[in-house]
Amino acid sequence: MNENLHARAEKLIAQDRIEGIAQSERDWLAAHLRECAACAQIAQQTDDALRTLRGLPVPLPRGLAARTQFRVQLRAQEMREREPKRRLLWIMCAMSWALGIATAPYVWRAFEWVGEHLGVPRLVWEMGFGLWWTIPALVAAAVVLLENLRQAHERDQAR
Amino acid sequence: MADDNKALAQGLKRRDPDLLDQLIEQYQFRLFRYLLYLTSSRERAEDFFQETWIRVLERGHQYDGKYKFEAWLFRIARNLVIDWQRQKKMQSLDELTDPEDGTPKEFAALNQPSPLNLVLTAEQKSGVHASLEKIPTVYREVLVLRFQEELGLEEIAGILAAPLSTVKSRLYRGLEALRGAMPGRPSGQGSAA
Numbered sequence: 001m002n003e004n005l006h007a008r009a010e011k012l013i014a015q016d017r018i019e020g021i022a023q024s025e026r027d028w029l030a031a032h033l034r035e036c037a038a039c040a041q042i043a044q045q046t047d048d049a050l051r052t053l054r055g056l057p058v059p060l061p062r063g064l065a066a067r068t069q070f071r072v073q074l075r076a077q078e079m080r081e082r083e084p085k086r087r088l089l090w091i092m093c094a095m096s097w098a099l100g101i102a103t104a105p106y107v108w109r110a111f112e113w114v115g116e117h118l119g120v121p122r123l124v125w126e127m128g129f130g131l132w133w134t135i136p137a138l139v140a141a142a143v144v145l146l147e148n149l150r151q152a153h154e155r156d157q158a159r
Numbered sequence: 160m161a162d163d164n165k166a167l168a169q170g171l172k173r174r175d176p177d178l179l180d181q182l183i184e185q186y187q188f189r190l191f192r193y194l195l196y197l198t199s200s201r202e203r204a205e206d207f208f209q210e211t212w213i214r215v216l217e218r219g220h221q222y223d224g225k226y227k228f229e230a231w232l233f234r235i236a237r238n239l240v241i242d243w244q245r246q247k248k249m250q251s252l253d254e255l256t257d258p259e260d261g262t263p264k265e266f267a268a269l270n271q272p273s274p275l276n277l278v279l280t281a282e283q284k285s286g287v288h289a290s291l292e293k294i295p296t297v298y299r300e301v302l303v304l305r306f307q308e309e310l311g312l313e314e315i316a317g318i319l320a321a322p323l324s325t326v327k328s329r330l331y332r333g334l335e336a337l338r339g340a341m342p343g344r345p346s347g348q349g350s351a352a
Binding site: 014017018019042045046048049050052053054058060061064065067068069071072073075076079 | 176195217
């Protein structure tokens with residue numbers, strides 16, 4: 001028999017189990033396997049190997065699910081306790097932004113006045129005004145970052 | 160199925176404690192088995208098992224229900240293992256696992272007993288175990304996902320964050336390695352597609 005036929009059969013045996021094959025290919029393969037003992041053996045070995053893999057026993061550690069459930073519940077509780085704090089932080093941040101927008105024209109004039117009286121270059125007091133605007137967001141970001149770092153540290157320690 | 164996933168996604172977003180308990184029970188075997196194959200250590204697999212569920216709690220809102228939950232779960236677990244490997248200044252999974260560029264390596268240190276070694280009975284060890292141990296983890300991982308978890312190729316690609324062609328290539332090579340590794344069959348016989 002042509003070597004190419006065996007190679008095709010072997011390819012189809014694997015393809016059938018991995019991706020699936022068309023009905024026409026399946027028919028061809030079935031016919032080939034009826035005639036070719038070597039390829040039929042390969043198909044059998046493949047099925048045996050997969051059966052062995054599927055049947056491998058993996059005993060679960062005792063109480064793994066219960067321990068995990070306990071840890072998850074603890075963490076959930078911790079998150080619930082922290083949630084109001086975080087919400088408060090964002091509310092304060094939002095209020096600060098809202099106030100910032102409302103008072104921006106006055107603050108601009110104040111910065112301008114102080115800048116002129118102190119002889120500070122325009123660029124500097126303009127930058128000061130910009131910084132004043134970003135402070136709430138920077139503070140909020142720093143708090144969140146520190147919180148995340150602390151949590152990561154706690155996780156590392158727990159592990 | 161899509162509705163189930165949507166309901167699951169909503170429950171995870173709410174951090175529903177009963178749902179989480181139920182999911183932990185439901186997926187404990189499959190997740191532990193996958194982690195065992197990845198880490199080659201029962202202790203580590205246990206740690207990662209717990210960490211995975213903590214991560215599910217924390218990031219449950221990211222699951223949108225479009226895909227199977229187990230695919231998302233396995234991806235979280237795999238990413239945790241990769242992060243840990245990186246933290247330990249070891250090679251990343253992908254560096255380890257690109258057999259197309261050369262001989263693939265095992266995840267765990269060579270002197271550690273493999274998960275197969277740990278779980279098989281003495282009788283089983285005599286035949287199957289010795290041969291299956293020879294299959295590199297990179298192949299075992301896709302074999303487990305495809306033939307034990309019965310995930311689709313796209314889902315596996317999603318978990319591995321690898322192209323579909325890579326998944327297929329690993330599966331063909333893995334299947335060939337698995338077949339070749341069976342007792343009573345000289346390795347190297349036959350060829351993968």
